[in-house]
Amino acid sequence: MAVPGRRAVVGGPVLVLLVTAVVGFLLVSQFQSDERLTQRLEAESEEDLARILANLSAEADSLREEIGTLRVQLADLEASSRSEESAGRAAQEQLDALKVLAGTVPVTGPGVVVDITDPDRTVTYDSLIDVVQELRDAGAEAIAVNGRRVGVASAFAEDRSGGVMLDGAPLTAPYTVSAIGQPATLEGGLKIPGGALDTLGALKGVRVEVERSPKLDLPALTRAPSLRVARPVGSGS
Numbered sequence: 001m002a003v004p005g006r007r008a009v010v011g012g013p014v015l016v017l018l019v020t021a022v023v024g025f026l027l028v029s030q031f032q033s034d035e036r037l038t039q040r041l042e043a044e045s046e047e048d049l050a051r052i053l054a055n056l057s058a059e060a061d062s063l064r065e066e067i068g069t070l071r072v073q074l075a076d077l078e079a080s081s082r083s084e085e086s087a088g089r090a091a092q093e094q095l096d097a098l099k100v101l102a103g104t105v106p107v108t109g110p111g112v113v114v115d116i117t118d119p120d121r122t123v124t125y126d127s128l129i130d131v132v133q134e135l136r137d138a139g140a141e142a143i144a145v146n147g148r149r150v151g152v153a154s155a156f157a158e159d160r161s162g163g164v165m166l167d168g169a170p171l172t173a174p175y176t177v178s179a180i181g182q183p184a185t186l187e188g189g190l191k192i193p194g195g196a197l198d199t200l201g202a203l204k205g206v207r208v209e210v211e212r213s214p215k216l217d218l219p220a221l222t223r224a225p226s227l228r229v230a231r232p233v234g235s236g237s
Contacts, residue, residue, distance in 0.1 A: 132156075138185050
């Protein structure tokens with residue numbers, strides 16, 4: 001056990017000596033290099049020294065000018081990158097908003113739920129259209145009836161038995177109209193005197209309740225709308 005201890009003690013001074021030797025060598029080399037450069041400059045004439053100094057000054061000026069140019073180019077690239085990122089974010093936000101309005105994506109958010117009880121089947125499709133239209137006028141961003149999303153091209157209709165259809169699918173009472181938007185604004189828009197709710201409330205057996213909700217989840221359209229005639233400008237025929 002004594003031998004390793006002695007090795008450890010002896011190794012410390014040896015390592016210090018090695019480091020000292022290396023540092024000394026580097027210092028001597030640097031000193032010799034500086035000394036040779038000094039001797040070389042002392043051997044030059046005043047004209048040569050002036051020429052060397054002028055060349056060094058010109059090179060320094062050129063480097064400073066190049067650095068300034070590169071800094072300007074870097075600033076331009078950073079500004080252009082920020083502008084492109086900002087434009088990209090704006091375009092993406094607009095696209096997301098259009099998808100919500102078109103009903104092609106599911107959405108979530110606060111809003112109101114309108115429950116319409118109709119045991120005698122006196123509610124017609126045009127009454128539901130009035131409710132949907134008033135919600136849109138009040139700022140609803142997304143609407144669904146009985147869990148079916150209402151898109152920009154959606155249509156209410158009457159089936160052969162006098163029932164209500166939405167985009168070709170039958171709707172059965174009770175009807176639940178869900179709308180995402182500012183709850184207070186949506187509720188206020190529905191409760192305008194003489195509006196759709198007053199019209200529904202006047203029907204036999206119909207009872208209407210409006211409830212605010214902190215979170216509603218509405219699905220996307222069952223079938224996305226297809227355009228057969230309209231084309232974006234510049235897309236060709």
